[in-house]
Amino acid sequence: MLPELIEKYDSHHAYWPSSPSNGKGDLIRGLVRSNDPNRGDSHFWKVWHRNAPFTAYRKFDSRFMSEYGFESFPSIKTIREFCPPEQFQFDSPIMENHQKNRAGNKKIMRYMKKRFSIPEKFENQVILSQITHAEAMEYGIENWRRKRNNFHCMGSLYWQLNDCWPVASWSSLDYYLRWKALHYVAKRCYQPFYANVKEEKEIVEFWIINDYKEKRNGNLSWKIMSSEGITLLEGSKSAEVSPCTSLLIEKIDVKKINKKKKYRNNIIFYSLRNKANEIIYRGFRLFDHPKRFSIRDPELSYAIKSSEKQEYAFKITISSKSIALYVFIESKSLDFVASDNYFSMQPGESREINIRLSDNKLLEDTSIKDKINEMLEVKSLFDLI
Numbered sequence: 615m616l617p618e619l620i621e622k623y624d625s626h627h628a629y630w631p632s633s634p635s636n637g638k639g640d641l642i643r644g645l646v647r648s649n650d651p652n653r654g655d656s657h658f659w660k661v662w663h664r665n666a667p668f669t670a671y672r673k674f675d676s677r678f679m680s681e682y683g684f685e686s687f688p689s690i691k692t693i694r695e696f697c698p699p700e701q702f703q704f705d706s707p708i709m710e711n712h713q714k715n716r717a718g719n720k721k722i723m724r725y726m727k728k729r730f731s732i733p734e735k736f737e738n739q740v741i742l743s744q745i746t747h748a749e750a751m752e753y754g755i756e757n758w759r760r761k762r763n764n765f766h767c768m769g770s771l772y773w774q775l776n777d778c779w780p781v782a783s784w785s786s787l788d789y790y791l792r793w794k795a796l797h798y799v800a801k802r803c804y805q806p807f808y809a810n811v812k813e814e815k816e817i818v819e820f821w822i823i824n825d826y827k828e829k830r831n832g833n834l835s836w837k838i839m840s841s842e843g844i845t846l847l848e849g850s851k852s853a854e855v856s857p858c859t860s861l862l863i864e865k866i867d868v869k870k871i872n873k874k875k876k877y878r879n880n881i882i883f884y885s886l887r888n889k890a891n892e893i894i895y896r897g898f899r900l901f902d903h904p905k906r907f908s909i910r911d912p913e914l915s916y917a918i919k920s921s922e923k924q925e926y927a928f929k930i931t932i933s934s935k936s937i938a939l940y941v942f943i944e945s946k947s948l949d950f951v952a953s954d955n956y957f958s959m960q961p962g963e964s965r966e967i968n969i970r971l972s973d974n975k976l977l978e979d980t981s982i983k984d985k986i987n988e989m990l991e992v993k994s995l996f997d998l999i
Contacts, residue, residue, distance in 0.1 A: 633657070633680050649676075657681040661750055662721070667728070668753040672812070676767055679758050683773035685715065685722055686747030686796070687740045688788030691949070692780050695790075702736040713782045722746070722782070731905045731999045738998040743782075744795035745940050745995075748956060751786075751796050755803040756810040759823045760860050772800070790949075791972075795942070798955040807855075808895040809834050809886040815872050815901070818882060820864045824855040831855075833891075834863060836884040838871065841908040843936050843961040846871045846880065878902035881937065883960050898958040904939060909996050912938035912959070916992045920983065926953070926968035927977060932992055934959040939995040941965075948989050949973060 617629045636654040649656045656676035660666035662684050671682070687693065697708045704719040713719050726732060726739070726746050733739055751772050761767040773784050780789040786797040802808070806825040809832070811818060818838075824830045835850040853863045871880060878901060886895040900907055913935040921929040930943060938959040943952050949972035959965065969990070976982055 630655075651675040652677065654678075655680040658754070659683075661754070665721070665724070668750050671754040671757045675761055676758065676770075678768055679754070679770035681771060681773045682751075682754050683784035684725075684747050684750035685718055685782055685784050686743040686794060687722070687782045688777070688780060688785075688794070689790070689792040690737045690740050691946070692788050692790055692792060693740065696780050704739070709782070712780065715783075718782060725750075729903045729905060730995075733999045741795075741942070741944075742998055745956065748795040748799040752799050752803055755800070756812075759803070760810065760812065760821050762823070762858070762860050765858075772796075792949060793951060793955070795940075795956040798952070798957075802895065802897075802954070805895060807832065807886075807888070809884060810897060811836075811882055811884060811899050813882060813899050813901055816867065816869045818866050818868055819862055820851075820866075820884065821860055821862055822853055822855050822886065823860045825858060827857050829854055829856050831889045832894075833887045834884060835887070836864075836882060837960070838868065838880055838882050839937065839960070841879040841881070841910070841937065872901065878906040879908050881907065881958075883958070896957065898939075904995065907939070909939065909999070910936050911996055912936045912941075912994055914938060914941065914992055914994060918986050918990060921968050923968055926970045928969040928986055928990075930967045930969060930990065930992065931964060932959070932967060933964045934961065936961045940998075941992065941994045943967065943969070943990060943992050945990050948976070950990075 620627065620629045634649055634655050634657045636650055655678040658671065658674050658679060659682065660670045661668060696712060701708045703709065704723055710719060722743050726742055729746055729749065730742055733742065754772065755770060758767045758770040775785060776787040776791065777783050777785045777789040786794050786800055788794060807830050809820065809822050811820055820834055820836060822832050822834060831852065831854050833850060833852040837848040838846045840846060847866065847868070849864070851864050853861060855861045880901050882899045884897050885893050888894050914932060916930050916932045918928055918930050921927060932941065940956055941959055942956050951970045951972065953968040971977065
């Protein structure tokens with residue numbers, strides 16, 4: 615009935631019978647047919663529901679990936695709104711009540727254990743759940759953006775954007791609109807012109823993706839380093855990328871540096887510059903689980919001052935003496951949005967990050983500038999475990 619009514623009264627709009635669907639109401643819409651990679655839209659839940667590793671995303675293609683996801687906990691400030699400190703553990707009654715996916719909290723912990731060494735402190739476990747969440751979605755987003763050629767995989771929608779109550783969920787924004795790690799990663803990975811990497815034990819592929827309607831020129835620089843910060847391989851390449859295209863610009867052989875288990879201690883850093891030679895994207899990728907990377911104290915230092923940009927209140931300049939994984943800015947008292955967060959840094963690198971306070975009334979407090987150094991902290995994975 616529905617397709618006939620739409621055809622009669624609103625023929626300018628297409629009818630889509632379901633999601634996922636092959637698009638035809640008269641065809642079988644079973645599990646396999648609905649996820650046909652060459653027809654209609656698809657959902658992919660082997661990661662999360664079926665406990666598959668993040669690399670499983672790379673084994674599935676789609677015309678349009680309309681649903682995939684992973685869970686994490688909201689900000690610790692949000693958790694404090696509904697959970698007393700004596701129940702700060704994944705399996706406590708209140709934490710389980712604020713989780714509506716069967717065994718969801720246990721699943722979060724299982725995935726975390728595969729990837730990371732688990733810290734004792736609950737607050738650090740919460741942050742680590744968000745980093746794991748962001749990693750999972752990054753694998754999916756990058757995979758489907760690489761496969762967009764020949765008008766095949768033309769988009770992806772991760773599940774989900776926000777929450778209707780304070781809860782552990784698939785969202786990238788929690789109930790109070792606090793940004794989880796995923797929201798920062800999604801902001802980076804959905805840039806219309808950006809680079810990503812597909813790493814394997816013997817081969818590394820470097821890609822540039824252009825979602826603009828006109829061609830773009832870019833230069834991608836890359837560096838493979840040991841955990842000690844020693845450069846093992848490096849290079850750069852310029853390319854002109856056609857509109858709405860993903861382009862494999864370089865494939866390098868890493869068999870020699872990865873022939874032993876030491877490859878688990880190697881990391882790929884890469885950056886993309888535009889025609890004006892401005893860095894518009896920075897990324898990194900480990901060859902193995904982060905817990906197998908020999909983490910050292912990056913000796914992070916930072917300085918905070920008023921931002922020169924009108925939409926931001928403060929600017930933080932962060933410097934790292936050695937490799938720093940998942941650098942993040944946090945505050946126990948302030949709500950804010952950073953221009954970037956949850957990124958990794960090379961030895962000797964500095965980054966300038968702008969901070970926008972969520973409550974503009976705070977800027978009316980003339981003493982806020984004097985307090986800001988005590989209200990913001992910069993940490994990395996080293997501080998979590």
